[in-house]
Amino acid sequence: MLRQVIELLGGARRAAVVTHRRADADALACAKVLQLVLERLGVTVAAVVCPEGSQLEGCTRELPNDVDLYVLVDVASLSQVPPLRGRYFKIDHHHVGDDIPGIVVQRPSCTEIALKLAEEAGVELTPEVAKLAVLGIYADTVRLKRADAETLKLLAKLLEKTGGTLGDLIREEEKAEEPQRVVALLKGMKRLEAYRSSLGVICTSHVGAYEADVASLLLSIGCSIA
Missing domain, CATH: 3.90.1640.10 (inorganic pyrophosphatase (n-terminal core))
Incomplete structure (x- = not known):
């Protein structure tokens, strides 16, 4: 590489x-x-x-x-x-x-x-x-x-x-990042589009950061693919 x-x-x-x-x-x-x-x-x-x-x-x-x-x-x-x-x-x-x-x-x-x-x-x-x-x-x-x-x-x-x-390493940083992460999650939900398919419910959205957190949230609320 x-x-x-x-x-x-x-x-x-x-x-x-x-x-x-x-x-x-x-x-x-x-x-x-x-x-x-x-x-x-x-x-x-x-x-x-x-x-x-x-x-x-x-x-x-x-x-x-x-x-x-x-x-x-x-x-x-x-x-x-x-x-x-x-x-x-x-x-x-x-x-x-x-x-x-x-x-x-x-x-x-x-x-x-x-x-x-x-x-x-x-x-x-x-x-x-x-x-x-x-x-x-x-x-x-x-x-x-x-x-x-x-x-x-x-x-x-x-x-x-x-x-x-x-x-030890993450405790302090998590507190500092939490407000920014919450905003990203809210934006992700606001931009959510869901579709039924043979694979289940496919959910799409877009954010500038914290994509993994948004995807995890969508899966947790029932999306089959996010």
Whole structure:
């Protein structure tokens, strides 16, 4: 997978890593880990960009123009980012979305893809980035409900770097993110469309963040597919 990233970079020396609007923990964690990967490959990362900001710290709102390339993370559709002037590719875990060049791997969280790239590149995560990665995985797996064996292996490695327990890490962050998560759930319900089919009740909606939480909520109220 790292070889694919190198090919997609196409010799770029300066890049910006861009998340979707109102970046959640998974988007920002994926971006921060990928920043370390790109720097390991000799690429200068001008900025990690979270359009419209994030509840979490560590990113800027504005897109830099003085870059060779934009790397989109956790972005399924170009409607989730400001207009891009220049080359771009994505690293994502959503199979549904715009036809954007890049790498799409079906994993419960985007952070897991970035961690695999970091492992291939021989990147050593800082405790701060490792903590953010734990939060990203925890959030996008809907509090580990969608976690599989591979997810838990990655979490174990991260906790060795951060120290403490999973509960220690998430308790404070959950309180900070809860209002934003509730708003996303309400928007998801407001935009809900449901259809009867031979497979059961198919529910669709769209939100800019906390997609996994919205999908879990829809399944909990009786949707067969969300």
